[in-house]
Amino acid sequence: MFDRDRRASRLAKVLGLAMSLASFATLAAGSLKSPNDFKTIGDAKARSIALFTEAGKVIQHPRCLNCHPKGDRPTQGEDLHAHTPPVIRGADGHGAIGMQCGTCHQPVNVESSGVPGNVGWHLAPAEMAWQGRSLGQICEQIKDKKRNGGKSLEQIGEHMAKDGLVGWAWMPGGTREPAPGTQDQFGALIGAWIDSGAHCPKT
Ligand code: HEC
Numbered sequence: 001m002f003d004r005d006r007r008a009s010r011l012a013k014v015l016g017l018a019m020s021l022a023s024f025a026t027l028a029a030g031s032l033k034s035p036n037d038f039k040t041i042g043d044a045k046a047r048s049i050a051l052f053t054e055a056g057k058v059i060q061h062p063r064c065l066n067c068h069p070k071g072d073r074p075t076q077g078e079d080l081h082a083h084t085p086p087v088i089r090g091a092d093g094h095g096a097i098g099m100q101c102g103t104c105h106q107p108v109n110v111e112s113s114g115v116p117g118n119v120g121w122h123l124a125p126a127e128m129a130w131q132g133r134s135l136g137q138i139c140e141q142i143k144d145k146k147r148n149g150g151k152s153l154e155q156i157g158e159h160m161a162k163d164g165l166v167g168w169a170w171m172p173g174g175t176r177e178p179a180p181g182t183q184d185q186f187g188a189l190i191g192a193w194i195d196s197g198a199h200c201p202k203t
Pocket residue numbers: 058059063064065067068093121122123124125128141142143147148149156159160165166167168169179
């Protein structure tokens with residue numbers, strides 16, 4: 001009996017350690033370089049591409065991709081699996097009538113249920129799909145007013161640096177891995193990319 005208790009408490013300790021390691025891994029998500037790190041690249045076009053490639057660590061992170069899916073359904077998790085329960089974009093990105101995003105997604109993350117949330121939580125329009133596209137393709141599409149919601153480059157920069165749904169990616173709640181760096185660092189990279197001519201990677 002005593003032995004079994006000791007084994008149980010040893011097991012609990014090991015599990016506790018494993019869990020704190022897991023949450024450490026979540027906190028220690030990647031970092032981002034700053035525009036200064038690219039100053040040595042003399043050629044503006046090459047510098048611009050390098051800056052966007054660095055920003056791509058955020059853009060192609062699951063936290064962004066899950067809301068910029070290919071097709072009509074959001075995805076979940078680090079592996080971009082289909083959203084459970086099944087939901088669709090609906091006419092305005094807020095879901096089908098009777099199954100709106102806001103039925104489950106609150107204005108903030110709810111830790112007890114694990115449901116992520118933000119004010120205005122909804123799905124990006126189909127023409128802003130990023131999943132299954134290369135970084136170069138995403139770059140071209142972000143600059144294309146026909147596919148980016150009619151935004152100028154300046155407005156795109158502002159959206160990346162300040163938008164609340166974008167910002168959620170750095171405080172996603174639960175055990176989700178946050179996007180690398182901070183939204184300010186990401187905004188600075190995108191700003192420097194625009195200032196250097198907003199050139200896109202070939203692939
Ligand atoms: C909860 C869903 C959601 C998340 C998470 C999300 N987006 Fe979006 N995104 C949208 C919606 C919806 C739009 C359409 C514009 C709007 O209504 O604000 C959009 C539009 C955009 C646009 C402008 C149009 C374009 O070119 O695609 C950019 C840029 C963008 N998002 C970047 C990001 C980045 C970067 C991240 C991650 C750091 C991210 N988004 C995470 C929902 C999301």
